[in-house]
Each structure stands twice: as structure tokens, then as C-alpha cells.
Amino acid sequence: MVVVRSFVAAGAATADVLADLDRNLTEAGLSPHFAYLFYGQVHDDRTLEDWLSRRLPDTAVIGGTTCGGMMSDQQLWGADSIGLLVIEDEAGDYGVAARELGADAAASAEQALRDALEAAGCPGELPELIWIYQAPGREEEVIEGLRRVVGDNCPIIGGSAADEAIAGQWREISSAGTMSDGLVVAALFPSGGVGYAFQGGYEPTGASGIVTRVGFQPSGGEGVVTSSRGRQILTIDNEPAAEVYNRWIGGLLDGKLAAGGNILADTTMTPLGIDTAQTNGVPHYLLVHPETVTAGGGLTTFATVEEGTRLFSMRGDRQRLVDRAGRVAARASANLAGGQASLAGGLMVYCAGCKMAVGEEMPEVAAEVSRNFDGRPFLGCFTFGEQGNVLDRNLHGNLMISALAFGA
């Protein structure tokens, strides 16, 4: 029997908020085996760590900071909130491990997964699902490391920790403490099974081009350099990337081409897309969010792109981002072996960029998810990158929405 509950409280003083959560947790009378913990960057790490070790000493905990609050089955919460999604599952196994990303993020991820399996009491076993929360920037390396252990034989889902102003204030948390450039991995063997879904809410506009040059990407402490893949697109179809992209999106960046600078907010509705897989000839797109225009007319992005990749101009709208959240939740529930009726609760990862685009309609997103989760408990965080499984491939993308449903 799997019981899922969500608890969220808000306030300026971390200790007070935790006292509220403590009270709610006690009233619920649960002994959680696994928990997600998300919080705003304003909260004090040490107070949180102390509380976790005192209040949930035997619970595998994973989470970190989220951008601008979180959502739950009750409402949308502000940036000063702390939320818990707890899972009581006597017959399941859960293990969490944390590591600094370090010089070799892939190796760190591989070792963290092995440690998480060990912590779950299942060394060497293929988990039902791997859930990760990490510092943004090196997501592809982390997935590569995890895939060394499990391949694409089980889904890898998660998010990249976020702060309020993309200022490096994000943290990742586990029972072992907090980190700012680390990775937390959970290996899940829930007894009620899981359903999941990972989708974007954007459509191609028709324009596309081939990445003809990417910037040199130093990788790791030894400065390994590769010129064939990276997060800086220099040219598309042999023209400066920013110029081509600006043309695709109707001159939205006219004022920024010369001076360069951050374009995250300008491009939330017009990201780039990569055709990752096809179902019956219909492409499935993974989204790439352009971050800045560089001095040389290139684009930096929130996901890695390879030379030779065809990039598509994508477009979203607010309503689609609202509706899509509900549909992703519904799809995850429907994917449970026992169907929607067996749903105990769920977890959402919603891109902070999408949140910014949806703006004041975000309460509607929370309501839509709640409706599609049949009012069952859920918690949702807002991230700077999303990891998920598309047609049996584990990938990192931007501006994506993922949902995880726990079976009862």
C-alpha cells in the first residue's frame, strides 16, 4: 500500500515554516520512506539540514531549490515556501545518494547511482525509475553517467535546481546535506508502480536550419575541448546563429543583436527544437532555450547541441502551456499499470521559463494539474532544465514539463 501526501508552508523564517510542516507531518501520522523536498532560495540550508536529520532521519530525501515557489494540490505557493511530498511504502525500496559534480560529472553521476542503489538495499538492481535533481549546466554529462549503469532500460526523470535570478543561488538537498554544484540521485522501487510523461507545449513554425558550428566547450577540470557539441551555437546554415534565429522569430531580438546579452525572457515563447525521435513519421521535439546573444553573434543555450543537428524554430502560447501541464499529468496517471484509478499522488517538474511565460495564469496550471491528478496529493517544482524519457530515450531538454504518478 502506497500513501502519498503533500505538505507546503510559507514564511520568511525557515524555522517557523519547518515548524508548520512538522506539525502537519505529525498530524498525518506517516512514516515516510521517501520524500521530495523543494524550497525557495531565501531559506537557510543549515536549519533545513538540521530539521531533516532530526525529523526524517530514516527517510530517503531528494530535492533542492525551485524558482519562484511551487505548486501543490492546494494552490500555487510563493518564493518563500517549503514543500514536501512524502511517500509511505512499506513494500517498496528507495535510496538516495548525493555527489558534487566535480571535474567529471558523468563519473560522479555513475557513482551516485551505484550509491543510491546500495542505499535502497538493491545493489546492482534495475530500478523502476531514477529521479535526479542537479545544478544546471551539465545535464547531458549526468545522463551519460547514469546511462553507463542502466542504459535506457529504465526512465531517468528530474530537474535542474533553480534560483530566483539565474545568479547561481540554487542548491540541491538530500539527507546528506546541501550542495550548490552537485547532484542528488534517487533509485526508486515503489511497490505500486509508477507512470510518467515528459512533453513540451510548443509547435514548429516551419523555419529550420542546420547547426554548422558550435563554440569550443571546455569540459571538466582538465579542459578537454570538443568542437562538435556544446552550448554555444556559432552558426546556423553558415550564418551567424543569432541573426538566423532572430529572422525566424520575426525580429524579436532586433534591439539585442548588436549589444548581445541575456535573451531568456524574450525567447520563452520562441525556443529552438531538435527532432529527437519519430512516431509514424511525426517528429517529437526536444526544446532548447536560447540564453544569450554572444559578442560574435552566436547563441548560448540551456542544452547541448551538436554540429549537424537540424534546429527548428518553435512557438508556444500561454494557453497551451496551461493545458499541457494538465495533459502531462493525465498521461502519467494513465500510464500506471492500474490506470488513473490506482493513482496515489504525483510529482510535477515544470520549467521556470514556462512559468515566467504563463505569468499570472500559473494558478490555473496548478488547478489544471490537480484536476487531472483527480485531486490527489501532488507537488510541483519550477526548474532550470528538465530530464525525461522520450520514446525510450533518456534526454535533457528545456521548457519541458514532466509528471510522475505513483500507484497506490
Next chain:
Amino acid sequence: MPDTEELRESLLEMSHEAESLRGENTQLRLLLDSLQALLTCDPGDDPFAAIFASLRSVFRYSEILVLTEDENCPEHLTVIAAEPAGLAATIWETGDLLRKVLAGRVTASVYNEGAETAPEGEEARLGASQPALYLPMRVGDRRGLLVLLRPAGGEGFDRGHVALARRFSLLASAAFAARHAREQEKESADLRQLTERLRVSERELAYRANFDPLTGLPNRTLIEEKVGEAIDRLQPGGRLALAFIDLDKFKQVNDFYNHSVGDALLVAVAARIQQNIRGTDVLARISGDEFVLLLTPYENLGQAQSVIDRIIDHLKKPFYIEGLELFTSASTGVSIHPDHGQDYEALRRTADLAMYRAKSHTKGSAVYFDQSVGDASAARMGLEQKLRAALRDGRFRCAFQPKFDIRRGRVLGFEALVRWIDEDDQVRAPGDFIDVAAELGLLNGITRIVLAASNEAFAILDPLFGPDTRISINIGAKQASDRRFMAELIEEIVATGQASRFMLEITEETVVEPDPFQTEILPELRRRGIGISIDDFGTGYSSFSVLTDITADELKVDRAFITAIDQRPRSQGILKAMESLARALGMAIVAEGAETEAEMAYLREHSSIGLVQGYYFAKPMMAADLVAYWRQRWPDLTGEQWGLPARGRVALRTAL
């Protein structure tokens, strides 16, 4: 035509469903084969040979072992059967992992170091990176387990394999228990019964995978196979035709009656099409109200046309369902192999495009694919892109057409009519784009632009027409029933601070839908003081009795009744009936489309209608243009007159 997002989602769901069906089928076959082998083999035979064969085909293992607990030494497990046979009789230590498996867990391993699973003295058999799948299996009265191994470094087992193994494990254990107790007739009988049930279920699954359960026709999967086979059988230069048949307005049948009537109609339609095709043709239902017909052999276009014409004609005849007389029709598109497509998917797509052309131009007709259909489709795709860009770039404007009170001689309101300024700066009327915008889900955004433009227009219109006029905004039936959109729209209207100056023009189609418009949205509109107008009255589905359920402010008589009304006694009679109705229900009545002096004279002298909207007074124009036009064309009918009722009215009546 669905947009690509919906198409992608549908495909994913269909693929997922097909995958599940295939998976279930495979599982059942596997279980059945294994059960059958256990039940039928003699006591002296090796019961594992058939099980291994079944498992090999599904799990593609390189080695397999069956281990059972050793009575004398519970810390060890003995291999009682294996492939290769050399592994048999080895002893394995019962570590944590094997203990969990014995307790009922099915699991796969991704690496084995530290897993304590290696057999004593046989470590080389289970390498550190050799993928393994473990499943519990009771062998007779002993606890045991199966271990399936794949080559080191090879592809591992995935979560799908674990789920499949879970089901197999349960049944295999039951089969061994029954075999163990095969002397007990009851258990054997139960098992045979179970086997038979599974066989029935396998047949049902196979049926479901290939046939539509409602009509019994081949489904999407099977017709694709059939078309592929028919293409393969064609002689060089041979042809075949594929028809895409889509019922017109089928949704309304479901909406107005219920789904059982809709389903019965689909069954009847399927039967009627079947009666009108040749024995060699194949009809399939591929979704809701969509049928695909494979026409083979194909001699020439005339031959195909005669079959299609026969179907279309017969579908137009009435259907009698649950005591109702229903009329329907089907729009049909036809494509020819190899001219319009090399395979099923290409043929279906081109036939679909042709069907879409038929539906857009003349419902209930057939269109045969040719280059012009392809070009039209490309043009439509272009239109879609341009509309999305127009919404993004704010290229929609609003024109206003006045509603004039011919009794009091003043403008009482305006209908707001959207205009699209295309990329060549041409002004496009709603007829050019509104249907496509609705299909693309852009209508809500456009309506919001119209509201904002209308609110701004008051500042231009009020100085001339006075501060009491109202602006009407058109709302589509689908929009009117969208709770969330309507709630937001109402809030936006209220936020203008002059909700009572707005009126929503809804269609008859909206009025006949009781939920949620009548029960939830209409009361809210009334509460907020927003007016309701029923547009194009007389052309839709409403009956007078439905109108009594709705409290509207205004009834707009469609232009079809006003055009040349002075010469058409029948229209005159209908208009009188509408007047009586509106009077009885306390609604104002607006005559739309008045253009000529003669029409105006009739309305003025032979009807009690007060409000008139039409080219006679003004075409729809941008607010500033309308003000300038009005000052020049109707200098006496300006706001200044409203304050002088006696003198003004006399003068104006004379003028009219």
C-alpha cells in the same frame, strides 16, 4: 484538420495502445505455451524444455537456470535445470538478492558485483557486467527461482521485461503446483478451464487488435495491412483506389441525441456502405466517423466513381434509429495508387486532403485527388502560418457597423467585426480566415483583441453617437460553451468598467446547448449586466420553444429574410412570426442586411421592427472612418440630435 500538436498526441496514444495490445498478446501466448507444455508432458519428461523455448523467444537470453531451495541446507540453492546443461547441479549461495527473489520479487540486475549471486566455483559464469533477470517460481512444493542471463556487456533487461516476467512467474508457479498435484482431478480441471479462458482471451485480443469492436469492420491496423498486400499483388501498371469517407456533422448527432444513437448510426452507415461495394473491396473504420474504403480491382476512374456515387446517394437516405428518423451525408476523398501515393499512409493522406476539400466546398460530395487539391492543402498550411503570425504580430483590427433605431432616429449600438490586415496590407474579412482560426484554436485570442479594440473605440464613437451605445462582440458556439474562456472574457469585460456597454452575439447553436452556457455562463452574464444577442436567427437549429428558456436582449433576423423582403411574401410572413415571438419574450429585434430603399420602406411601414443594421446606413468601417463617413452621409443623425427628441425625430423620420 487537426493541428500537428493534436496529431502528434493522437499518434503517441495510438502507438502506445498498439504496443500494449501486442505486448498482451505476446504475454498470453507465452503463458499459454508454457502451461500447455507443463500440462501435457508425461511425468517422466523434462518439463522445462518447453518453458525454456518460450522464454528464449521472448527474453532472448544466453543462459538460463532454475534453482530451488535445498531441503538440507537453506543457505544454498541448487540448479535443477539449465541451458547450457553444464550449469545444472551447481550450488548457489542464497544472498540478499536471491532471498528477495525467493520472497516474491521480480528484478533485473545491471551489474552483479556485491550481489552474492555467483555460484560457488562458477564465478566466471556470472560476470560483473552480465545482465540478469530473476523471477521467483515455485517448483512443485519447493521455493525456487529462474535466472535468465545475457552476454556480458550486451543489452540489459528493461522495465518491460520485468513486468512481463512478473506475470509469467505467477502463472508458471501455478502450473507447477498443478503438475505436482496432477492426480487431483479438480486442480487439473481448474487449470484446463483457466487455459481455455486464456485462449478465448487471446482470440479476443487478436480480434481487438485488428477489428473495430463497434462495427466489426477492419480497423486502422488491418486496413493498412490489406492495402499493403493489395499493392504487393498488383501487376506492373496496375492501380487501386482508396476512398476516405467522413460523415458530415456526426458530432451533432452525438450532441443532440446521445452516444448510443451515434453508435447505432455508425453501425447502420457501415452496413449501408457494405451493401454498396463489391465483394473484393474492403471497408474499414479507422476512427470516430471516419471510414476508409479500398477499391480493388481498379479498372478506371469511372468504375470507382460509380461505386462512390452509389455510396454517397445511399447514405443520404434516412436512417431509422431508436424511433428517430436521421439524415446524414458523407464527404469523400479518393486517391489512386500509384499516382497519388506509393503506400497506405501516402494514399490515406491524399484521400484525406481530397475529403477535406469536399467537406469545405459541398458536404456530401466526393472529390478525387489531383494537383489542385495538393496545392490547396499547401495554401491552407500557408494560411495557418500567416494567421499564427498575424495573432503574434497584432495584425487584427476591428470594424464597426451601426445598429440604427429607425423609430427614434439614432444609433443604439454597433457590431464589432474583426479584420485581418495580411502581410500585403490587404484587409481580409472574417469569411477568409475565421474557420481556420477556430480550428487552430486562435479564436479566443482574436476575440480578446476585438474586445480591447471595442473598448478603445468608445472614445472615438461616443462624441458623435453619445455615451449610451453598446458594442456587440461575436462569440462562437464552441467558445460560448468553454467555461474557462467565458469566465475570463467576462472578467475582462468587467475590467473595462463599462460592462453594460457590451453585448455578446451568440449563435442559435449555442442556445440549443443547455450546458454549460444556459446553466452557468448565461446567469453570470446577466449578473454582470452584459447584453445577449442571438445572431443569424432563422438559419440554424433553434426552435421557438428553446428560445423561451433563454433570456436574451436582442434577436437578430438573418439577412436571408430581409433581402428583397418587399417582394417576398413568404419572408414577410416569417418576419411577422419572429416579431410576435420577440415581442412576447421581451426581446428587441434587429433586421440585418438592409440595403435598399425598398427594404427600408417595407420595414418602416409594414413591421414594428425598430433596429436595422445594414449597408443602407453604413458598411462596417474602422471607428474613425465610420465617424467621418457618418458626419458626411447622415449629418442630421448625430449625437446632438438625441438631446432634442421632438424636433429631431420628426426631421429624421422624414429623412428616412
